[in-house]
Amino acid sequence: MPVYDLVIIGGGPAGLSAGIYGARAKLKTVILEKNVVGGQAFTTREIVNYPGFFSGTTGPDLMATMADHARGFGTEIIKEEVVDVELEGEEKIIKTKRGNRYYARAVIIATGSQPRSLNIPGERELRGKGVSYCATCDAEFYEDLPVVVVGNGDAAIEEAMYITKYASKVTVIVIHDEGIVDCNRASAEKAFKNEKIEFVWNSVVIEIKGKNELEAVVVKNLKTGKLTEIEASGIFFYVGMVPATKFLKGKVAMDDQGYIITNDMMETSVDGVYAAGDARVKYLRQVITAASDGAVAAVAAERYLAAKEEFRENVLTADKPVVLAFWHPAQEESLTAVAIMEKAVNETGGKVKLVKVDMSRRKMIAQKYGITKTPAALLVKEGKVCRELSCYLDSESIKAQLNCHER
Numbered sequence: 001m002p003v004y005d006l007v008i009i010g011g012g013p014a015g016l017s018a019g020i021y022g023a024r025a026k027l028k029t030v031i032l033e034k035n036v037v038g039g040q041a042f043t044t045r046e047i048v049n050y051p052g053f054f055s056g057t058t059g060p061d062l063m064a065t066m067a068d069h070a071r072g073f074g075t076e077i078i079k080e081e082v083v084d085v086e087l088e089g090e091e092k093i094i095k096t097k098r099g100n101r102y103y104a105r106a107v108i109i110a111t112g113s114q115p116r117s118l119n120i121p122g123e124r125e126l127r128g129k130g131v132s133y134c135a136t137c138d139a140e141f142y143e144d145l146p147v148v149v150v151g152n153g154d155a156a157i158e159e160a161m162y163i164t165k166y167a168s169k170v171t172v173i174v175i176h177d178e179g180i181v182d183c184n185r186a187s188a189e190k191a192f193k194n195e196k197i198e199f200v201w202n203s204v205v206i207e208i209k210g211k212n213e214l215e216a217v218v219v220k221n222l223k224t225g226k227l228t229e230i231e232a233s234g235i236f237f238y239v240g241m242v243p244a245t246k247f248l249k250g251k252v253a254m255d256d257q258g259y260i261i262t263n264d265m266m267e268t269s270v271d272g273v274y275a276a277g278d279a280r281v282k283y284l285r286q287v288i289t290a291a292s293d294g295a296v297a298a299v300a301a302e303r304y305l306a307a308k309e310e311f312r313e314n315v316l317t318a319d320k321p322v323v324l325a326f327w328h329p330a331q332e333e334s335l336t337a338v339a340i341m342e343k344a345v346n347e348t349g350g351k352v353k354l355v356k357v358d359m360s361r362r363k364m365i366a367q368k369y370g371i372t373k374t375p376a377a378l379l380v381k382e383g384k385v386c387r388e389l390s391c392y393l394d395s396e397s398i399k400a401q402l403n404c405h406e407r
């Protein structure tokens, strides 16, 4: 497998947007997508809140446009499920279910999230035989048939309305008291007026019945304890999402729910590894914020790779010894030390050069050389450290240290 500048795991809006920005910046970019390109957004029929589409668009249309855009700039999109990663080294290794290995100089994790299952009897057995998590994919199979929807957030209510285009009746099971739903008001009001929708309040689904196909759903009223069997041919679950990050456990820092922790540059705890979209800890999980994250992650990755290349040219393959002077903008003492170091280097008449390293931005370089505090300075020759320099001397004494003896 060739070495890619950028491997993006996941081809939803975050991954596609990262692909657009990455390939446009001339990075050799590949997106590995295990399923349908477009992610969750592909599974929603109507998208009315993505900027530029006042009259709305469909998830599949919007995602196809994004995928064409990414491919247009040269991003490869390959159907592969990533099952393991080695992220620590300079060259990251991405391993797939088919046994392939992709090598990357930087990685963006854009694996999003997947529907939560309730793990109730019958749910796993009847998956694909009446149990579904995607109305866009499956609603049309229920023409004139009764269907149950579980949940009361935006996705549940909006998809319930979409299903009424096909189903004879849609029963929505809501855990809350009558009239209380967790979705936006406009959708709730429309759903309450929809004659094909019946709400069942204070209730949860406890069992799904059927042999080879779904026949009925058992619902428990949480206030009375009463069990009711609702005849149905299909059930759609919208009871939340879980991040698709299981294969990354122990590889990048996550919160206790498995969402990846990043800063506002989408950097994870591992150098050269970024996370974008629904898979990361964030406030709002939508197509627009996923696309935005993808753009930020790709630009951050591009700058990281450029900085690495610049470091290679300026330091590792330099034709003269280099003083690496580590400083931190919040530490005045380090600024003074670097200024004295610079004076000493200038007085060598070009025999030695100085490269300043801002520790607040170039953590990777500091880590590589084991530097934990500033000021600090190293003399590097032919890519190897030959000595540590004392930063607390005058420029004359520093100049005397600028002879290379291998460390």
Ligand SMILES: Cc1cc2nc3c(=O)[nH]c(=O)nc-3n(C[C@H](O)[C@H](O)[C@H](O)COP(=O)(O)OP(=O)(O)OC[C@H]3O[C@@H](n4cnc5c(N)ncnc54)[C@H](O)[C@@H]3O)c2cc1C
Pocket (backbone or CB within 6 Å): 009, 010, 011, 012, 013, 014, 015, 032, 033, 034, 035, 036, 037, 038, 039, 040, 041, 042, 043, 044, 046, 047, 048, 049, 050, 080, 081, 082, 083, 110, 111, 112, 113, 114, 155, 159, 244, 247, 276, 277, 278, 279, 285, 286, 287, 288, 290
């Ligand atoms: C029913 C529904 C309706 C919605 N409606 C709207 C709406 O109207 N407006 C809106 O803005 N947002 C909506 N959203 C939310 C929006 O779809 C998501 O916020 C957005 O898709 C997140 O994008 P993402 O790229 O981070 O992740 P995802 O869209 O989840 O994409 C992640 C991709 O990564 C792939 N993947 C996961 N693991 C691996 C792996 N190991 N190897 C390879 N590939 C992998 C997945 O197959 C998937 O394609 C809706 C969501 C749902 C479920």
